Amino acid sequence: MHRCVRRWLPTLLALAGAALAAPGGLSAQAGTTGSVRGRVTDAASGATLGGVQVVLEDTRLGAITRDNGEYVIAGVSAGAHVVVTRRIGYAAARQTVQLATGATATADFSLRAAAVNLDQVIVTGTAAPTSRRALGTSVGAVDSTALSNSGAISPDVALQGKIAGAQVIQNSGNPGGGGVSVRLRGTSSIVSGSEPLYIVDGVIVDNSSDQIVDLGARSNVQNRLADVNPADIERIEVIRGAAAAALYGSRANNGVVQIFTRRGRPGKTRVSFQSNYSTEKVGKRLELNDYPFDAAGNPVTRYDYQDDIFTTGTRSDNQLSFEGGSDLTTFYFGANYANEDGIISGSSFLRRGARLNLTQQVLPQLKVDVGANFVNTHDEFEPNGEQTTGVLTAVLFTPTTFDFHRRANGTYPFAPTGATFANPLAAIANFRNPQDVNHFIGNARAHATPLHNLAMDFNVGYDGYGLEINQFIPRNNLPSELGGRAFTAVRDSRTLNTDAVATLTTHAGDDFEFQSSIGTNYTNQRISTVSGSASNLLPSLDVLSAGATTTAGQSRVDLLTFGYYGQQTVSWRDRLYLNGAVRVDGSSTFGRDQRYQTFPKLSASYVVSDEPFFQRLKSDHGISSLRLRSAIGYAGNQPSLDNAYAYANLAQRIVLDTLVGISFSTRLGNPGLKPERSREIEGGFDLGLFHDRASLEVTAYDKRVSDLLLPRQLRPSSGYTSQLANIGEMSNKGLELLARTVNVDRPMLRWESTVTYSTNRNRVDKLIGAPFTVGYANRVQQGQPIGIFYGQYYQRNADGSIKVDPNTGRPLRSGLLSNPALQQKKIGDPNPDFLASLLNEFKFGSSVHARILFDGSFGNDVLNFSRRILDIFGTGRDAQRELLPLGDPRRLPAGYVAGRGSIFEEYVEDGSYVKLREISLSYALPTRLAGRAGLGAVEITASGRNLYTWTRYSGYDPETNLFGTSTVGRGNDFATYPIPRVFTVGARLTY
């Protein structure tokens, strides 16, 4: 353990002990308490409601209702108490009870379905759990009902279409989630990554998706969130920007996604077994050149290797869980076994894991809980990516006249495109790329209430995984590696974090409540990677020691972050809330001169509809509730792992023949390095209409990132070329809209709809130095959105048609070499104009449940590099037009499609799409029938994911990105593993 923690831990434990053991601490409330109990039901159907949070206002006491709707809150002091119930999808209800010493009071509730959720408790981004009404910022929350039956194998994929303002892109269809990229309120960085901070039960987790082994250049592997089983999740909270996330300091610029796992609730132990079986299919295939003649008119045989490469994938996902407990102890245990065989032959994902969550009320004033999640995943990757050994890559690069099939002597012919290119069928049959991950996420938390108005939390979290990935190319399968090649990388990632926070609640008169918090957070992350490769392998062996020549490498990165914060909230009559907070953060990645950074925030929330003057409006205009909110906050983004030591002037190892030497770097260290800093202002309102049967949440934001890290270009004649410096500025402005309605609420039918809409305008406001291009054509240019497509374009005639060379008939590309400034221009923008989704949910009686989710992205361009390669190598359907007989009106002049290969404008396509993202139909067997079979409940579900895509895009799928989570390289399609259509049937048995 790091010395900071060693020094800190005893202090804190002693403190907690002292607080509990202090005279009167334990006995303060003993002997004078009673209990409150009751039952909660659904007002429309009369069915009992489990999982309802019941709390006593102004205390830390509370309980969760059991499946039969009953709850008990013990240890309640005598006197008057307000009992409040909260459950997503229902209006909060409150009752006042009078409790005599040692007695039991009863409070039953009948809850009305509501689209307004002002009383939902939010944990993320605040020092203490806070009801939504008190927050000045908009927070996205998704509960388990919205995640189950999504057909997604990883939790981030399951979020698609469910959070306004979140762009969740599955980068590829690789088994195991395929790599997911999440943008909350746009892109906020260029070199430091723009993925949100992920937290699981208070544990900061590493969600990296590094390509440790080259499976064919820029192959999209999964990110480590794929190790979290969606079925374990109780709820996900998403805070999108600096205003809400300031308390996370220098890591929260890109927003925070916090995942809460199931904790179990008191009652009879519920055993549940769920099994899903899915089939996966490629949604669409590329049309290849199948013309039966070559350019000279001779008959030829043509092949379409998509027949050999794509297969029907299968997936099975099995989940066994136990949950239950007593009023003092609750537990959740979930075991999961999921196996996915992808739509590219030979690719697969296997996940085996279990989670145990245990909560124990140790003393009336002390609750402890532990969570432990162990997961093992095993993948078999197929080579994919933009070049060389990729399986789909070979389809694009190889003329369709070439026969890749296995010859009679058992060998596969080499690819005709170059020594480093693979025969795709040989790659599927003979190459192996297995990956094994052992992942542990665990936490231990103590929650103490030494005084009725003082709460202290201490949490230690650990996220660690060991990953081993191998690549094996056997002998005689690749011309450039005739002796075969083996590569192994082992990564060990360990993140330890400790959090402590104390919150004191005080009152001034009846009108004012004050909540004061202070806290600290310490994170120590170490990532170490060892890799080795060998070539010229002994026959049939795939270990490094089987090679004649071997190489090895190792790297280690330490990231230390320490922060402390204070927060003060003032509330007036439970309707006006003011909140101010400051976090001070230090990180090992900052230069010594800039070690500690300050991130303040300020927010206000005003529940106007609780004002007496509003009551008249309520009845007159159908407005049932209205809340206004606004916030300003600052948050940061640390230099990424790649730049963890960028403050220093580092030389590098260089090899001279068989000697080792030192080479000076071209990058100059920057001792003044500090985090990127964003200032976000947001404002909005929550409106409830028609007795809260409809709700509308509208939020506008303006996020400005300053101190943006960029390589400052240095004069190359100095021997340096760049220095990482805080020199840029960028902004994101946008609007988010979330509307929910309960359209029908009858005993036999409940119909609810949710609409999200969001728009974001990104702009690179300041760029010191010349505009630059990342990847193929994504440009960073001042005054433009990040990552616009920039490149050569067609010369055009006055009527707009493409100008062709009169001699060859081939298209003419832009500009003259002597005038490079005119040669290229903006030719597209991968950033969407807006995102939208529509969810409809139907409950027919208590047994049939249907959901249908449409999710769309509009106005985003995709650079179809796959089609460019089809053109250059004459593989695609367009190239076929050059082979048509003379005189055919569709015929293109010879060399036309290859000739446009360098005109990138040709390959920018409208990537707008609407997907039928999720559709599901569940049927719960009548309890009577299930009971006869000895079961508590049986539910059968049929569902689909990504079943249909409406788009004009010509490639496999416009939802893709070759460059994965890259900040600038967005919207590139190049031989990317397509996202499959998934059909699932499943059953859940509950005892």
Add this chain to the structure above:
Amino acid sequence: MTDRHQMRRLSIIGALAAATLTLAGCSLDATSPNDPNETDVLKSRDGIAFLAVGLQARFADGMDDFVYPNGLVTDELGATTLALPSYRDTQIGSLVPSYDPVELPWRTHYRTIRQADELITATRALPVDDVVLDTATKNGVLAMSYLFKAMSYGDLLQQYEKIIIDPENASAPFVDRATSLAYTNALLDSAAAIYRAQPAGATFNNTIKARGFDLRNTIFAMQARYRRLAHDDAGALAAADSVNQTVLSSMPFTYPQTRNPINNLSLGAGYVKPRDQFRLAADSANANDGRKAYFVTVAAPASFYPAYPLDEFNQYANRSAPIPFYYPGEIALIRAEALTNLGRLPEAADAVNAVRTKCNAAPTGDPEACLPPLPLASLATPAELLAEIYTQRRFELFATGLRWEDVRRLGQVGAGLSAQRCWLLYPDSERQTNPQTPADPESPDAPSGPKSCGV
């Protein structure tokens, strides 16, 4: 609320605040376990030794940046269908200032120069210690640093019309070729003087110097090369005479630890390959010239420009093939040229014939023409001699990057001639960051007819 409660609450808050503040003092320093810190490296004797090794590797890394832009601009190399636009356009003499063939020679050479400069300063500053850094080792490191610095400038001044010779100074002007050549020769003189004072010892030779690299002969060979460039015939002759022509000096590569960069570009990526022009010209001069087979093999790989068919490299077919710093034949031809210019024609004719007739002779591993000598009657005039010297230079020095300077001198630059342009443009990255950058000497597009380069 009682006072006791108040007190307790305050004490808890106070204690927590105190805990928080003590933590604020905890260290967040993390130093890279992966890479050495530059400042530390320059202070230690071991650091100096490793930097000296690294300097050679730095230069090795940029050796292709002299070969392929020059080869593409002249008639030696051509682009394949796989090649990027920058290579293809360079072949037809059209450049964009951000193209790799324009940027990389500049960047890699100035990077080498900085390392050489820092190494010279740090080595001079270190006290001599007989255990680790004895005088012989120190002199070896210094002579080598001056040599690599001079070779970097020498490459640069054959690619860019004007260069910077005081790169540490942010406002240093770009100087003309006469100035930069004089400076390069002065650097070589420093290297020679240090070497002559005390040759590098065993420590240097065994632990620092690359296998196959001959420090002494390379210093004199470079003196010969750059004195010739400066039209200093007597100096070139003296230096050439100091070179032991039976010794080779080359940069070694051992795959997979290091890979010959020309092999990597030509056969790994497959972007650039020899044009068949070299083989055909050699054929028409003399079909039996042994150097054809030394340098290339007939293969006809796909060429981006069908009018310019390609061959494959034979010399660099192996990933571990060494790249020579110079060929002994170049030294012989520099001698011949100097002798011609000094009026010693019979000696010059002998020197040319020595290159023509070299066959199965020491050293081995360099090109050998194995041709009959030319009768002295046909090498009787300076014009005849120079014509033959340049013909032999073309076939002896294939893919060394030196041909560009030769065709500039022969006035063969322009459309349809042996080279497509006189100079590279100045790199975009320098222009963006250095206001001293002069206007480009030529248009980005290839000239439409013959043009004089003024060398």
